[in-house]
Amino acid sequence: MRFAPIIITVFLLASGTVLNAQRIIYSQPGNDDTRRMNFEVIGKVSGNFLIYKNSRNKSYVSVYNNEMEEVSKVEQDYIPEDKLINVDFFAYNDFSYIIYQYQKKNVVYCNAVKVDGNGKRASDILTLDTSHIGFTASNKIYSTITNENKSKLMVFKINSKNKSRFIITTLLFDAELMLQKRNQFTMDMEERDDNLDEFNIDNDGDLVFVKFNRNNNETINRTILFWKPAAVDTVTAIEVPQDKILLDELHVKVDNSNKRYFLTSFYYTKKRGNIEGFYFYVWDKLSRQPILQNAVALGEDIRNDAKGDANIKMAFNDYFVRNIVIKKDGGFVINAESYYTTSRNNNWNRYNYLYGYPLSTYDYYSMYSPYYSNWYWRDRYYNNQNVRRHADNVTILSFDKTGKLEWSGVIHKEQYDDESDDRISYLMANTGSQIHYLFNVDERRALLLNDYTLSPGGELNHNPTLKNLDRGYEFLPKYGKQVSSYQLIIPCYYRNYICFAKIEFN
Incomplete structure (x- = not known):
């Protein structure tokens, strides 16, 4: 693995106060915490840091204190060892929910x-729901989502046995897992080209998701936004006008402060063309009207800065949207990263990902997505040793509430790894006054975690080297998690083991 030097370029600078990371504390790896272990950072609960571990098909919750000492490792013996399908975690101040799926005979339990x-x-x-399945059907039945303030949880399933008419069942719970509403509705589908994705709930418990048509598994030529208020049984379909443009990968973000739904995508002007810019569509649920529809072309200046080794017209062809931050005034910040793979035989890029492996209409989370980081799939990346994975420049763009570009900046980096994609890409942390970007840089054949901060005005700063960086530890930023306003937990490789580091900002 090698990383090129980092250069920062910003088009519009404004003054800001820099928050520097103050210290890093590492945990000691346990005997079973090998690199093949599946894990997920649960969060900070009652002052302790909880981490789920799955080793030899047994499930555990490790408890770490403020000094990252493992004070206990509790086996979750109620989770079946050999029939576990999926597990999700929802952490609160003094407890966490573990929601798990498993199959027993022909019944899937949630x-x-x-x-x-x-x-x-x-x-x-507590059994939230059960489903009977055939022996040839996929057993990944349920998905669980929560809203921004964690006041609601929703479990939903999609029955796709009839390929032209899906049945969607939703169960809305409050924070105490008391069932508030159960609904079932149908969705007409065209078997080959229609897909469902981007399921979200807002702080009122309203469900929003998209249905899109990817003609011949290529660009999106039709998009419908669906809205189902929590208290009613009907679903409202909102046609998203695309005019003469074609959309790429859709992203939906809930703006709870302004009670709006924000949809964005890269767009093309022709089939298999180059990415031209961003498409925005914002729908206001109070007026039940769109308040923004705009296609913003990315200009020559930002293309020159973001392009890496590509030519200017193809500057964004390997970019994927990584994060969307909604501002209180209705504006938004988009982070996009260049991500692709290469091999001796061919390059794996946007066209392979979006067109060669369309999102499933049943399991709408795709393991082929370059940013699918669920613990269940993590070790699948080790299977192909002939593929080099690349994570290059990060482009940051700020738009006002009308969709007008305010400022933009680029973090220039070149990361690649021949073993897996665990150590490349970055972790974003929003501390309120700043946004941190943490990623590895190769310095003298050692991977060192670097920290860059973005101020509200668009100023990017490279913070001083983090204190207590140890050259024996290799961080896995993309699997890290922000557990409080100023604390992060990031897994690390240490020799042949996995341990965890706590980073605290001042």
Whole structure:
């Protein structure tokens, strides 16, 4: 693995206060914490840091104190060892929900358990729903999502047995997992070209998602935004006008402050053409009207800065939207990263990802997505040793509430890895007054974690070297998690083991 030197370029600078990372504390790896272990950072609960670990098909919750000492490792023996399908975590101040799916004979169960800050079960097992399946059907039935303030949880499933008419079932729960509403509705589908994606709920419990048509598994030529208010049984379809443009990968973000839904995508003007810019569509649920529809072409200056080794017309062809930050005034910041793979035989880029592997209409989370980072799929990246994975420049763009570009900046980086994509890409952390970008840089054959900050006015700063960086540790930023306004937990490789580091900002 090699990383090129980092250069920062910003088009519009404004003054800002720099928050520097103050210290890093590492945990000691356990005997079973090998690199093949599946894990997920749950969060900060009752002052402790909880981390889920799955080793030899057994599930554990490790509890770390403020000095990252493992004070306990509690086996979650209610989770089946050999029939586990998926597990999700929703952390609150003094407890966390573990919602897990497993199959027993031809029945898939979706269960929930509350664990406390010591990793111990603090409730009875609650069965949220069950489904009978055929022996040839996919058993990944349920998906679970939450809203921004965690006041609601939704479990939903999509029955696609009838390929032209899907049945969608939603179960809306409050923060105590009391069922608020169960709904079932149908969705007409064209078997080959229609897809469902981007399921979100807002702080009122309203569901929003998209249905799109990717003609011949290529660019999107039709998009419909669906809105189902929490208290009603009907679903409202909102046609998203595309005029004469074609859309790429769709992203939906809930703007709870302004009660709006924000949809964006890269766009093309012709089939298999170059990415021209961003398309924006904002729908206001109070007026039930669109308040923004705009296609913003990316100009020559930013293309020159963002292009890397590509020519200016193809500058954004390998970029993927990574993060969307909604501002209180209705504006938004978009982070996009250049991501692609190369091999001796061919390059794996946007066309392979979007066109060669369309999103499934049933399991709408795609393992082929370059940013799908669920623990369940992490070790799948080790299977192909002949592929080099690249994560290059990060382009940051700020738009006002009308969709007008305010400023933009580029973090120039070149990362690649021949083993897996665990150590490339970055972690974003929003501390309120600034946004941090953390990623590895190769310095004298050692990977060192670097920290860049973005001020509200668009100023990018490279912070001083993080304190307590140890050259024996290799960070996995993309699997890290922000667990409080000023604390991050990031997994690390240490020799042949996995450990965890806590980073605190001042």
